[in-house]
Amino acid sequence: MSTPYFEFLRAELAPGLLEGLWTSVLVIVPSALLGVVIGITAGVLRVYGAKPVRWLADCYVSLFRGTPLVVQVFFWYFALPYIKIGGWSLVLDPIEAAILAFGMCSGAYQSEYIRGGLNSIKRGQIRAALALGMTTRQAVTSIVLPQAFRRALPGCGNEIIYLIKYSSLASIITVNELTGTATTIAKNTWRNIEVFCTLGVYYLALVTIAAWLLRLAEDALSVPGFERPRT
Amino acid sequence: MDFSVAFNAARDSLPYMLGGVGWTAGLICGSMLLGLALGVPLSVLQVYGPKPVRRAVSLYVWLFRGIPILVQLYIFYFGLLAWLSQLPGLTDIGLDSPFTAAVLVLGLTSSAYQSQIFRGAIQSLPGGQLKAARALGMTDAQAIRTVILPQALRLSIPGWSNEYSILLKDSALAFTIGVVEIMARMRSIASTTHEPVSMAFVAGIIFFALTWVGVKGLSLLENKVRIAGYTRQGAV
Amino acid sequence: MSDATKPAVPILEARNLIKTLGGNRVLDSVSLAIGRGKVKVLIGPSGAGKSTLLQCLNFLLPPDSGQILLEGREIDKKSKKELCSFRQQVGMIFQDFNLFDHLSALENVRVALMKVKGMGKLDATERAVAELKRVGLADKASLYPANLSGGQKQRVAIARALAMDPKIMLLDEPTSALDPELIGEVLSVIRDLAQGGMTMIMATHQISFSASLADEFMFMEKGRVVEHGSPAELLGKGSGSRTQAFCAKISELTGEAGDGEAGACRL
Numbered sequence: 001m002s003t004p005y006f007e008f009l010r011a012e013l014a015p016g017l018l019e020g021l022w023t024s025v026l027v028i029v030p031s032a033l034l035g036v037v038i039g040i041t042a043g044v045l046r047v048y049g050a051k052p053v054r055w056l057a058d059c060y061v062s063l064f065r066g067t068p069l070v071v072q073v074f075f076w077y078f079a080l081p082y083i084k085i086g087g088w089s090l091v092l093d094p095i096e097a098a099i100l101a102f103g104m105c106s107g108a109y110q111s112e113y114i115r116g117g118l119n120s121i122k123r124g125q126i127r128a129a130l131a132l133g134m135t136t137r138q139a140v141t142s143i144v145l146p147q148a149f150r151r152a153l154p155g156c157g158n159e160i161i162y163l164i165k166y167s168s169l170a171s172i173i174t175v176n177e178l179t180g181t182a183t184t185i186a187k188n189t190w191r192n193i194e195v196f197c198t199l200g201v202y203y204l205a206l207v208t209i210a211a212w213l214l215r216l217a218e219d220a221l222s223v224p225g226f227e228r229p230r231t
Numbered sequence: 232m233d234f235s236v237a238f239n240a241a242r243d244s245l246p247y248m249l250g251g252v253g254w255t256a257g258l259i260c261g262s263m264l265l266g267l268a269l270g271v272p273l274s275v276l277q278v279y280g281p282k283p284v285r286r287a288v289s290l291y292v293w294l295f296r297g298i299p300i301l302v303q304l305y306i307f308y309f310g311l312l313a314w315l316s317q318l319p320g321l322t323d324i325g326l327d328s329p330f331t332a333a334v335l336v337l338g339l340t341s342s343a344y345q346s347q348i349f350r351g352a353i354q355s356l357p358g359g360q361l362k363a364a365r366a367l368g369m370t371d372a373q374a375i376r377t378v379i380l381p382q383a384l385r386l387s388i389p390g391w392s393n394e395y396s397i398l399l400k401d402s403a404l405a406f407t408i409g410v411v412e413i414m415a416r417m418r419s420i421a422s423t424t425h426e427p428v429s430m431a432f433v434a435g436i437i438f439f440a441l442t443w444v445g446v447k448g449l450s451l452l453e454n455k456v457r458i459a460g461y462t463r464q465g466a467v
Numbered sequence: 468m469s470d471a472t473k474p475a476v477p478i479l480e481a482r483n484l485i486k487t488l489g490g491n492r493v494l495d496s497v498s499l500a501i502g503r504g505k506v507k508v509l510i511g512p513s514g515a516g517k518s519t520l521l522q523c524l525n526f527l528l529p530p531d532s533g534q535i536l537l538e539g540r541e542i543d544k545k546s547k548k549e550l551c552s553f554r555q556q557v558g559m560i561f562q563d564f565n566l567f568d569h570l571s572a573l574e575n576v577r578v579a580l581m582k583v584k585g586m587g588k589l590d591a592t593e594r595a596v597a598e599l600k601r602v603g604l605a606d607k608a609s610l611y612p613a614n615l616s617g618g619q620k621q622r623v624a625i626a627r628a629l630a631m632d633p634k635i636m637l638l639d640e641p642t643s644a645l646d647p648e649l650i651g652e653v654l655s656v657i658r659d660l661a662q663g664g665m666t667m668i669m670a671t672h673q674i675s676f677s678a679s680l681a682d683e684f685m686f687m688e689k690g691r692v693v694e695h696g697s698p699a700e701l702l703g704k705g706s707g708s709r710t711q712a713f714c715a716k717i718s719e720l721t722g723e724a725g726d727g728e729a730g731a732c733r734l
């Protein structure tokens with residue numbers, strides 16, 4: 001007979017998953033940041049960019065939203081080294097490939113919300129700001145962005161929550177984050193149900209905490225008329 | 232990288248890769264329908280049910296939306312279904328097949344998401360119609376069936392089309408438990424031909440095309456069931 | 468009415484209805500009884516509880532306490548079946564029509580005949596067409612609510628209620644969501660109904676119109692019926708009633724009658 005669940009959890013599973021958790025955080029945080037930066041850039045370009053730039057940004061978004069994330073992860077990790085330009089090629093280690101894949105994909109989704117936020121600000125407000133003597137730059141930074149940011153926050157925050165869940169795909173390219181560690185433990189102990197259900201609880205906790213933080217942020221920034229649509 | 236080699240590899244791989252479309256389509260159809268079959272009653276219960284039932288539905292939604300698909304696949308395939316399929320009487324009904332596990336996971340998760348789509352649609356309907364139906368002597372069940380759902384389902388089609396493209400992408404994860412859909416075939420053929428770049432492109436294009444077909448189909452459906460002058464806010 | 472042997476049983480009777488909403492008492496022990504073919508008109512300031520009363524009368528809002536009797540029989544609101552069959556016999560017209568947006572005018576009228584009364588499609592269609600004709604909309608049967616004017620929507624709603632052969636109709640400000648030029652078409656349908664002997668309880672701000680139809684006015688304020696009586700009594704010159712003061716104010720605002728006299732009110 002194997003050890004009882006709680007003993008197993010204390011001695012083996014929890015310490016292992018804790019280590020995996022750190023790796024997960026190491027993947028999630030940089031890719032979330034990367035995603036936000038790319039998302040804002042692409043979103044702004046899609047609204048205010050010149051026509052060819054807008055077109056390029058649109059292509060990027062539909063490409064990365066239109067294909068499964070696993071295929072993208074596979075591409076960055078397995079296929080990228082095969083692309084040789086002038087005899088050079090880029091080989092990424094698993095964590096780097098995961099961060100790049102998640103960041104690029106997340107950025108495409110983020111840009112949708114940024115774009116929506118920007119478009120929701122009526123042109124009239126910019127005109128009003130200019131009429132008050134502001135420069136275009138001042139109008140954008142002090143009138144448009146603060147509003148667009150509030151409008152985009154719920155969507156962008158949700159995207160980060162998705163990112164937490166999809167970070168589990170890093171295990172497919174051998175990153176030993178939460179899911180990767182759990183798979184190893186399950187293989188070694190043959191206690192699949194217990195290991196994977198516990199893993200599920202870890203993700204539930206992560207996602208719930210993130211949703212709660214997001215809510216706090218929204219409340220802190222809330223202005224009448226910018227309430228999040230209650231779900 | 233030699234383009235003609237890459238191109239030939241892509242062309243040669245096409246029949247095999249396209250063979251995965253059937254599996255992908257099966258996964259999507261199965262899980263969309265399962266998600267619909269569970270999602271509609273869940274949404275009705277969440278809007279009209281008594282408080283404990285509403286709580287239970289919220290809990291269900293929280294569970295399935297909070298656990299990554301990949302982890303659910305492992306829980307179901309390596310855990311629950313593997314265990315269930317050893318129980319007497321359950322050995323020969325295909326519970327331990329990867330396809331079953333994938334449809335179950337994708338469908339249950341989708342039911343959680345779909346229930347929220349329907350719930351939003353139900354709640355966006357003007358409340359007076361339910362009252363009017365009751366005033367005519369309909370039972371709540373009749374009113375929901377004949378007045379609320381026909382409208383809510385129409386309003387849900389855009390959300391549904393979004394759900395389709397999410398399911399399509401998530402279905403690629405089924406390769407991790409051995410369903411030989413597109414992604415699985417892409418991986419195996421990439422490792423035998425050493426042409427991962429062109430294989431990734433082929434797979435990407437196939438997924439892209441499938442997204443387009445489904446979204447187009449659903450928007451045709453939306454037009455077909457459209458009612459004159461009917462918008463999201465109900466009658467104008 | 469003055470049947471000496473036995474007093475006629477009222478079609479609908481409410482006893483001591485009490486309803487509390489959000490902490491305040493919206494109906495404070497309201498009682499009423501209405502006989503066959505009579506028209507009662509509820510008037511009173513906004514927030515008096517008229518809509519609440521009408522919705523309590525068919526249990527769309529269950530009253531906290533009190534009884535409701537249809538032809539002398541108390542309705543047991545706990546019995547779903549009894550409730551549904553009671554509601555079939557009590558037609559209701561809403562201020563904002565509440566047509567089913569996904570169904571054409573014809574289907575709106577037909578749906579309850581088929582689902583609730585279990586009529587076949589042919590019979591139900593025939594009946595629905597007849598009701599639409601009665602409200603003057605035979606040619607609009609195939610239109611969806613979104614393509615009907617407000618007055619037409621309200622007439623469809625009336626046809627929908629009439630198709631159920633109600634014993635009594637409850638009308639909650641049937642014309643107050645309508646543009647002024649559309650009010651007339653709905654009022655004339657209501658007038659026809661009253662003249663045809665339909666029993667009705669109607670909340671309205673159309674004082675002069677309802678004065679010409681009503682057998683009784685009930686003036687509500689803060690959840691209570693503070694005055695009731697025939698229009699002539701309440702609106703009579705120098706009656707000093709609250710009703711008259713209220714009507715004078717409305718008339719002033721709408722310019723319906725310059726001096727608020729009963730005679731003018733009656734137009």
Ligand SMILES: Nc1ncnc2c1ncn2[C@@H]1O[C@H](COP(=O)(O)OP(=O)(O)OP(=O)(O)O)[C@@H](O)[C@H]1O
Nearest residue numbers: 488489490493511512513514515516517518519520
């Ligand atoms: N759900 C509710 N919760 C709390 N208070 C309510 C609710 N519904 C109605 N009320 C209150 O009950 C009172 C009566 O409302 P009701 O709609 O019956 O008035 P009314 O006489 O029909 O007015 P109107 O002429 O404006 O239609 C109002 O003061 C209203 O604010």
Ligand SMILES: [Mg+2]
Nearest residue numbers: 517518519640
């Ligand atoms: Mg009212």
